[in-house]
């Protein structure tokens with residue numbers, strides 16, 4: 001049989017990582033995209049650190065809400081949510097929310113965090129999600145993927161090394177909000193934690209919106225369970241997990 005790309009570059013096992021750096025564009029993305037998986041990891045005593053790229057100040061349709069006040073509310077909501085998921089630490093880059101992220105600066109900042117935290121796995125939203133229009137998501141996903149790919153090269157962001165940091169080799173990337181999942185996480189025991197964590201974001205999900213989101217996520221989770229071929233229909237989260245080697249010049253990577 002003809003060898004497959006995965007014979008040369010195997011798909012890593014996320015649940016065997018030594019630690020996770022989870023990167024989100026806005027407060028609430030990690031919970032919606034991968035909250036149950038994060039809780040699964042922390043229950044296995046695998047350290048999880050979460051990095052939020054923007055300050056969340058644009059997350060409202062109410063012109064009466066002060067952006068600075070909203071940032072504080074969303075930070076507190078994230079702290080409550082992270083405690084439910086067992087996240088070990090929260091880091092913030094505090095770029096302005098709303099689509100104007102300076103790509104190269106974000107990539108450099110994420111590279112520095114990777115070299116400081118030295119994670120086994122980096123998780124982020126999939127920047128190749130078809131029809132995604134939110135620039136914060138596209139730029140955060142791409143900047144994190146590129147940073148994870150380049151963080152092991154000493155001549156990339158060399159100022160980090162002058163500060164005493166060392167290049168770091170990330171073992172794998174896990175993309176949430178993906179259209180091309182290859183990893184299905186049985187979330188039977190952590191699904192309620194995911195929903196509780198999302199519910200902490202009251203500024204984004206008042207009761208009516210939360211009911212709608214919960215129904216949508218539960219429908220998707222059962223679909224993923226069927227897609228994964230599980231005999232039971234417990235909730236499942238779907239991710240695209242790749243090694244850094246998949247992220248350059250491999251046209252088959254999207255199908256892996």
Ligand SMILES: [Zn+2]
Nearest residue numbers: 025026029137
């Ligand atoms: Zn977002």
